[in-house]
Structures are given as C-alpha cells and as structure tokens.
Amino acid sequence: MTLKTRKIDEVMIVGVPGPNLDISSSDAFKIAMAPILASDRKVVLDLGDVEFMDSSALGSFLTCLRQLNAAGGDMKLCRMRKTIRNLFELVRMHRVFEILDTADEAAASFR
Amino acid sequence: MAEQPVRVLLIDDDRDYYLLTRELLWEIEDSTYILDWSNDYASGLEAARSNAHDVILIDYMLGARTGIDLVSEALASGCRAPMVLLTNQTDKSIARAAVSAGAADYLIKGRIDAYALDRSIRFARERRRAEDAIEKARTREIEIGANIQNALLLSEPPEDVRGLDIAAVSRPSQRVDGDFWCFARYGDSELDVLIGDVMGKGVPAALFAAASKMVFGTNVLRLILLLRQYARLPDPEEIVAALHHSMTANLARLGSFITLCCARFEVRKQQITFVDAGHMRTLHYRPSNNRITYLEGDNLPIGVSSTELYTQSRAAFEQDDVFVFYSDGVTEARDGNGAMFGLEGLEATVRATAHLSAREIADSICDAAMKHANHRGTADDVTCLVVRTVDDGNEWPLQTTSMEVTSAPHEIDSMRRLVDWFCDKQAIDPPLTAYEKSTLVLAVSEAASNILHHAYWGTRDRRVQVTLEAYKGEVRVELTDWGRRFDPNDVRAPDFDGTRDGGFGVYIISQSVDDYSYSRDALGRNRLLLIRRAHGRHEAEPPPPH
Known part of the structure; x- marks a missing residue:
C-alpha cells in the first residue's frame, strides 16, 4: 500500500487509500504508516477516499495513535463520511480521536 | 478339586422320611449334601423363597394342600432352585401336573434309592444351569437388539424443517423388532420420511433394519448426485426402487422382507408424495373437516418380487393436518379379551389430540395403545411417527x-x-x-x-x-x-x-x-x-x- 502524503506546515497529511479499509488491508496500512510514525509527530489521516471501514481498520488507527502519543505526538482524522462516523460513535472512538471536517482545519488545530 | 457341597431342602411333614432322606444322601459317595428340612407348607414356602438351596424336594401331601401348589407358588414368588416332587402314588396325572406346574422332576417315594435320588438331583441342577444359560443369552440378545435399536434404528427427527412439527416415539416390546425410521432433508422445507419394518424379530431383524437405513441414505445420496445434471430431486418411487434393487437378493436369501412407507413432504407445495410398500397405511387427519383418510398404495413389500414396479401417489395437505405413521404394534395391541386397539383406537386418539404438538400426539397414541394392552407388554414394539403441518410463524422469503x-x-x-x-x-x-x-x-x-x-x-x-x-x-x-x-x-x-x-x-x-x-x-x-x-x-x- 502506498500512502499519498503532503505537508501543511509541519503537519503530515496522509491520504488513506479507498474505497475499503478492512481486514484485507489494515495490516498493509499499518506497515505503510510505520515510516511516517517514525519521522513525524503531527499526523492527520485524510479519509476522503474511504467509503467503508471495519473494526480491524479502527484497531490499526488506535495502534498508530498510541505510538504517536507515546512519542509525544498526536494523530487526528478528517474528511470522514457519515457511515464511518457512525462506526466511530458506535464504539465511542469519536472521544478518543479528534475528528475535523477538512485537512486545513485539522492542520490548524495543531497550532 | 472337591465339589462344592450341594444344599438340599426337603419339605415333608413326615419326620421319618426326613431321616430316611438324610441316610440316602449320606450313602452317596462322590457328592456332599447338606440337608435342610421344613415340616409344613408355610415354612417350606418361606425357605424356598429364600433361594438358599440348590435343589428342593417337595412331598406331594402337605396337609390340606399339595406339593404342586407349593411348586407354583414358589416359582411365582421368585424361587430359582429346581424342585423335585415326591409322591407315594404312581398316578401319572400327578406327575404330569407337577411338571407342567414347573417341577424339574418327580420321584416315587417307595422306589427311591440313593442312586436314583443322586441322579435326579444332578439332572435337575444340570437342567437349571442350561436354562439359566439360555436365559442369559436371551437377555443378552435383547440388550444387543435394544442397543442397535437405540443407536441405529430410531434416529431423532429433524427439528427445524419449516412448517413441519415431527416426533417419533417407540415403546419397546419384550423382544427387539425390526422397526426403523429415517429422514432425508432437502432444503429447509422438504423432507423424506422412511418408516419400515423388517419381518422377524431379534438381532437379525434389527441388523437388517440398520442396513436398510444405511442403504436408504447411500441411495438418496447417489440419486441426488446422478440427478443433479437434470436439476431435480429423486422421486420417492425412485428411492424405493433403488432400495428394492439393493436389498432384494439378500432379503430373499434370508427369507425376509421389509414393509415400508416412503413419504416426501413438500411444505411450500402443501403436497405429500408417497410409496406404500405393504406398510401399515399412513393416517391423514384433517381437523378442518374432521375427516380421516389413509395414504394407500398397492406395492409389495421390499424383497418379495424382483420385478415389482414401485409407484408413488400424491395427496394434498393443509395447515394443521396430522399424519401418523405407525407399526402394527399400535393397532394390534390386545386387551385381556384379545380385542385389538385397532384403527378405531388410533383414530379416536388422533381426533382427541390433533391440536397438540406432534410429540404429545405420538406419546398419546403409544400411551393409549399400551393402556389398551393393560401395560402387560405388547408382542410388538409400539412405534409411531407423527408429522403435523404447522404455521411456524415464519413467512416464506419473497x-x-x-x-x-x-x-x-x-x-x-x-x-x-x-x-x-x-x-x-x-x-x-x-x-x-x-x-x-x-x-x-x-x-x-x-x-x-x-x-x-x-x-x-x-x-x-x-x-x-x-x-x-x-x-x-x-x-x-x-x-x-x-x-x-x-x-x-x-x-x-x-x-x-x-x-x-x-x-x-x-x-x-x-x-x-x-x-x-x-x-x-x-x-x-x-x-x-x-x-x-x-x-x-x-x-x-x-x-x-x-
């Protein structure tokens, strides 16, 4: 899996490839995230292309978040669809992750 | 090794005869006898019941009653020792009555010497040992048969066929029957019921019944695979024909045959398709018009004629109808006067219980047949299988x-x-x-x-x-x-x-x-x-x- 990345100031914006992020791709996602987690402290996952996410994808997000938190960083989410928002609310992960509408807003929130 | 001493009980009101018997038993050289004595009917019966003796010698004249009465009464109350009747008379009718009451032998008092007494005691004991061995073998056979029956012949009916409530009940008779049943499911609402009875009793019949079930299952599978290319299921007449073809040669060799009914329930079509091969006719009760009809075909049992062409018939059913498959043990259960439970008894029970579950109907039928026979045990297994067509509350998927x-x-x-x-x-x-x-x-x-x-x-x-x-x-x-x-x-x-x-x-x-x-x-x-x-x-x- 290759991740499209760009920077807004010192914040790393990661485009998560779609349309599905599930048990068949969540391991690959974690592997692709590893170098980013090693080099960056401020990360935003852009979910604009993701149409479906399952609990294993959610689990991989949690792994990334914990790794960043341990290094004094943070990871935020943006451009999340309603159906995925429903999943986050169902398992209360909207309280664990900060979710913003746009990448710019997410980047700005780090300041 | 020395022989165990033989414990003999003498029941005789004559003390002299007790002494004489003791003398005779002493004379016998190669056996050791221990002699107990009861001098009247009541104490004799008491001692006989205790089963503490190997042989019992009973005098014919015991006060107001006879030794033959004592033989009957002792047997009825569980006395296991062989009994030899002693009589003064040469009347053959007394001898015959003694033997038919259950005495092992009889001796004429005046003619007994040590040799004759020893011989009679030995024969009586030998005979009892042989009888015990036969009894043990018979019990063992019943056990084996019952195990085969439980493990192989009477499988539990499926519980989750849509629109069908099915129950099967069997009350075993003294000996194992060749009654069996089995089921084949197709999808969620189609079911084949095969109920059969192998002629004969005991382990051979039970084994044949088990083989029939296995052959049925194998044939259904082979036919399904064969007919897959035509996208249809095997018909009941094809299944029975295949069973017939597979089993007839063996059945003929053993001089046996199988009566059976093979019925397919198709719930969505509300239709039953069946082959009747000489089995008890299946009862079909429709509560909506209170009518009972019988599913009747005219095919020969399996194994009778190799040229038999098996033909199926169809009948329609509606919700709440009751089908009863049963063995002859149900209708032929007899009361004390020899009167049979019959179709009348069966029909009355079905009408009275048709609103209940299949399990309750089947239990009621078996209970009623057993009650008719006064619970004395029936000659044949009382077996019935009830299928009730029900509204399971589920709609069919659109x-x-x-x-x-x-x-x-x-x-x-x-x-x-x-x-x-x-x-x-x-x-x-x-x-x-x-x-x-x-x-x-x-x-x-x-x-x-x-x-x-x-x-x-x-x-x-x-x-x-x-x-x-x-x-x-x-x-x-x-x-x-x-x-x-x-x-x-x-x-x-x-x-x-x-x-x-x-x-x-x-x-x-x-x-x-x-x-x-x-x-x-x-x-x-x-x-x-x-x-x-x-x-x-x-x-x-x-x-x-x-």
Whole structure:
C-alpha cells in the first residue's frame, strides 16, 4: 500500500487509500504508516477516499495513535463520511480521536 | 478339586422320611449334601423363597394342600432352585401336573434309592444351569437388539424443517423388532420420511433394519448426485426402487422382507408424495373437516418380487393436518379379551389430540395403545411417527440469493457488495434506508472477519457461505462456515477507552442489526443469522450511555 502524503506546515497529511479499509488491508496500512510514525509527530489521516471501514481498520488507527502519543505526538482524522462516523460513535472512538471536517482545519488545530 | 457341597431342602411333614432322606444322601459317595428340612407348607414356602438351596424336594401331601401348589407358588414368588416332587402314588396325572406346574422332576417315594435320588438331583441342577444359560443369552440378545435399536434404528427427527412439527416415539416390546425410521432433508422445507419394518424379530431383524437405513441414505445420496445434471430431486418411487434393487437378493436369501412407507413432504407445495410398500397405511387427519383418510398404495413389500414396479401417489395437505405413521404394534395391541386397539383406537386418539404438538400426539397414541394392552407388554414394539403441518410463524422469503466464497480476506468485499445490492430489492418494501443498509453491510463484514479469524484461524482456502432473504421490511443474512466453534455470545465486551485495538467486532454486530443468533448445526457448521428491519431511520440512535 502506498500512502499519498503532503505537508501543511509541519503537519503530515496522509491520504488513506479507498474505497475499503478492512481486514484485507489494515495490516498493509499499518506497515505503510510505520515510516511516517517514525519521522513525524503531527499526523492527520485524510479519509476522503474511504467509503467503508471495519473494526480491524479502527484497531490499526488506535495502534498508530498510541505510538504517536507515546512519542509525544498526536494523530487526528478528517474528511470522514457519515457511515464511518457512525462506526466511530458506535464504539465511542469519536472521544478518543479528534475528528475535523477538512485537512486545513485539522492542520490548524495543531497550532 | 472337591465339589462344592450341594444344599438340599426337603419339605415333608413326615419326620421319618426326613431321616430316611438324610441316610440316602449320606450313602452317596462322590457328592456332599447338606440337608435342610421344613415340616409344613408355610415354612417350606418361606425357605424356598429364600433361594438358599440348590435343589428342593417337595412331598406331594402337605396337609390340606399339595406339593404342586407349593411348586407354583414358589416359582411365582421368585424361587430359582429346581424342585423335585415326591409322591407315594404312581398316578401319572400327578406327575404330569407337577411338571407342567414347573417341577424339574418327580420321584416315587417307595422306589427311591440313593442312586436314583443322586441322579435326579444332578439332572435337575444340570437342567437349571442350561436354562439359566439360555436365559442369559436371551437377555443378552435383547440388550444387543435394544442397543442397535437405540443407536441405529430410531434416529431423532429433524427439528427445524419449516412448517413441519415431527416426533417419533417407540415403546419397546419384550423382544427387539425390526422397526426403523429415517429422514432425508432437502432444503429447509422438504423432507423424506422412511418408516419400515423388517419381518422377524431379534438381532437379525434389527441388523437388517440398520442396513436398510444405511442403504436408504447411500441411495438418496447417489440419486441426488446422478440427478443433479437434470436439476431435480429423486422421486420417492425412485428411492424405493433403488432400495428394492439393493436389498432384494439378500432379503430373499434370508427369507425376509421389509414393509415400508416412503413419504416426501413438500411444505411450500402443501403436497405429500408417497410409496406404500405393504406398510401399515399412513393416517391423514384433517381437523378442518374432521375427516380421516389413509395414504394407500398397492406395492409389495421390499424383497418379495424382483420385478415389482414401485409407484408413488400424491395427496394434498393443509395447515394443521396430522399424519401418523405407525407399526402394527399400535393397532394390534390386545386387551385381556384379545380385542385389538385397532384403527378405531388410533383414530379416536388422533381426533382427541390433533391440536397438540406432534410429540404429545405420538406419546398419546403409544400411551393409549399400551393402556389398551393393560401395560402387560405388547408382542410388538409400539412405534409411531407423527408429522403435523404447522404455521411456524415464519413467512416464506419473497426473494433469496446465496453465494459461497473462500476464506480469503479480499472476499469479504464481495459479500459486502452482495448485501448492498440485495438490500435494494423491491420485495423488501418498505426498503432499508441508506443508513440501515450501511449498518447491515458493516455487521456482515465484521461477522465475516470473525469467521476468517476465529473459525478458520486465517486459513484462506476454506469456505464461507452467505444466504440472503428478503421479507417485507426486513433482510436476513445467514453466514455459514465449517470452522471451529465461534459463538459471538462468548466474547467479552470491548474497552471503549482506546486501550485495546480489537474486540469491537461482536459489539458492532450486536449494535448494527435488530437481531442476531448463533447456532452450531447438525452438520457441525457455525451459523450466524443477522436480521435488519426497516425502521425509516436515517442515522444512529444516540450512543448508549458510557
């Protein structure tokens, strides 16, 4: 899996490839995230292309978040669809992750 | 090795004769006898009942009563020792009466010497030993037969055939019968019932019955495979013909035959198709018009004529009808006067109990037949199998579709797409909202992930089946796999604070559908049923309090 990345100031914006992020791709996602987690402290996952996410994808997000938190960083989410928002609310992960509408807003929130 | 001393009981009111007998027994050189003596009827009976003796010698004249009375009474109260009657008279009729009452032998008092007494005692004991051995063998045979019967002949009827309530009950007779039954299922609402009776009794009949069941099962399977290319099921007449062809040569060699009825219930067509091969005619009761008819064909039993052409007949049924398959043990149960329970008894019981469950009807029939026979035990097994056509409260699906995929992660997307596509079916009306559909897709995805992970432990070449059914305002999805047992109800609740990466799947499923249930079916499969109803909801309910 290759991740499209760009920077807004010192914040790393990661485009998560779609349309599905599930048990068949969540391991690959974690592997692709590893170098980013090693080099960056401020990360935003852009979910604009993701149409479906399952609990294993959610689990991989949690792994990334914990790794960043341990290094004094943070990871935020943006451009999340309603159906995925429903999943986050169902398992209360909207309280664990900060979710913003746009990448710019997410980047700005780090300041 | 020295022989064990033989304990002899003498029942005689004459003390001199006791002394004489003791003398005679002393004279016998190569056996040791211990002689006990009772000098009247009552104490003699008491001693005989205690079963402490190897042989009992009983005088014919015992006060007001006779030794023959004592023989009968002692046997009736469980006396096991052989009894020899002693008489002064040479009257042959007394001798005959003694033997028919159960005495092992009789001796004429004046003519007894030590040799004759010893010989009589030895023969009586020898005969008892032989009788015991036969009795033991007979009990053993009954045990073997009963084990065969329980393990092989009387399988439990399926419980989850849609629209059919089925129960089978058998009350065993003194000896094992060749009664058997078996079932073959096709889909969720079609069932074949085969009930048969192998002529004869005991282990041979039971073994033949077991073989018949096996041959039935094998033939059904072979016929299904054979007819697969024509996209139809084997007919009952074809199944019976195959059974006939497979078994006739063996049956003829053993001089036996099998009566049977093979009936197919097709619930959606409300139709029964049957072959009657000389079995007791199947009773069909229709409560709506209170009429009883019998399913009747005119085929010969299996194994009688190799040229027999088996022909099926059809009958229609409606909801709440009752079918009773039964053995001759039911209708031929006799009361003390020899009168049979008969079809009258059967019909009366069915009419009185037809509103009850199949199990209750079957129990009532067997109870009534046993009661008619005054619980004295019947000559034949009392066996009956009841099929009641019921409204199981389930509608038939308006549309169904199914798919099988391998247990590879990328296949989960195919399942999601199938569910997504199916949820837009017209038949579901009112339709699921986009939100309701997305939650069902999520639940199916989580359930499939669980199967891959927990049932198949990541093995990618196994199979997962998904079946979708559309009902009015409702979609049901069933996921089936052959993996390890995985009951979502055993999974602990997840942590909601982000400290654990996994454990959300089952919780998500439970929150994303209206109902779900897990079962492990008779074929050893995991089955998970998910039900999503249309509520017109466009977004999630507020999440439950933390």
